[in-house]
Amino acid sequence: MDQRPHILIIEDDVEIRSLLRDHLAREGFRVDVGDGGAALDRFRTTFGDPDLVVLDIMLPGEDGLSICRRLRAASRLPILMLTAKGDEIDRIVGLEMGADDYLPKPFNPRELVARIRAILRRAEPAPLENRRFIVNTRLTVDLDKREIAHAEDGPLPLTSAEFELLGCFLTRPNRVLSREQLMDWTRGRQADPLDRTIDVQVSRLRKKIEREGELIKTVRSAGYIFTGSVKEL
Template sequence: MSALNDALILVIEDDEEIRRLIKDLLEREGFGVETVDTGEAATARLARNRPDLVILDLMLPGEDGLSICRRLRSGDNLPILMLTAKSDPIDRVVGLEMGADDYLTKPFNPRELLARVRAILRRSKGGQEANGNRRFGFEGFIIDLDARTLVGEAGEAIFLTSAEFDLLCCFILRPRRVLSRDQLLDWTRGRMADPLDRTIDMSISRLRKKIEVVSPGINLISTIRNNGYLFVPAVKQLSA
């Protein structure tokens, strides 16, 4: 069994049929799966043990999915796959703004759900399996691509979602080069990328805000009109 299939996944979904479908699908693939149907139950479950991935429904009784996502993102980089209603495109945008790593609309293809779960887990676990020194510095920040950590000049940890971290990695490995949206989509989401997907733009916006909180006034990523984005700071590989 691969390391990915050793992952524990928490499903937060109030629809019993969908909850059972997801649980059966993932368990057939060898994943460990736990399910809850409310935000309150999710909070109690998360207090006991940290899962490797959360599949989170947007519309929940009581505390809704956006509120739960915001709370999870406030102090952890726990990967989140958001389930949203197809008729509400704005909810997908808001979910990504709140820090979800990816989204999937209902009704969904089970194989696509499985593909997205594996892609998120590969990104989040990739650093644990990588070898060699991949620590880089820029403008006082230190990023470790293997440990998947970003630390500010004063030593403070900066929490990034898996999607935000993957995007930053793309820039760190290609500094001062103009990268198109299509390139960034392909490198971070592969075959699942949609040419009309605005995830890249939202992730860049969130990256800028998180870095600026620690380093006000920093010129991190410039928008190059009609071409893409440019990572502005000089990047230096650090010794082990």
């Protein structure tokens, strides 16, 4: 059985699609391609989920944001979105829809490979990490299994990026963590001063885990601090 990571590229530009397919194949990935949402649906029906989807925002018919929203509603499948250079709104909306990361065009294919590998690393459970936490007596978090459950509501659907961010907070409670630190720990790269990736991910994480009150507090001009009661099991 082929153990190489399986990447699905959804891009309507034939030239870009071929370029990305060939480059990723040379880097050791299994690669399939499609030109839109219908192609993605056919692939998933026939072969199941790939390990990651590279998804262009500007697609004819159903656009990438709509596809991302639809995927995230039913799956934790990692998604890397390709956006237009300088289009901050699309990047923010893509992250709010649940994309794991984004890459503005034009880009160096080597950076695409680095982003893909970083996302795949985050999506894998850390084999040596075997810590479980309970937060405010209501949330149970297992870092090894990447599972989180609420006492009444049951399992909560976090993306790999959101879970990575939560892990940073739980292992460093009551400490102010800067955006730069969080970006480095969760994405393996430095934050651009105008990059709002962490802010968007924190906002999404708050909506999912703050059921009985504030757990993540914004510290003006400094970053964020996890203020919930954290007990390691």
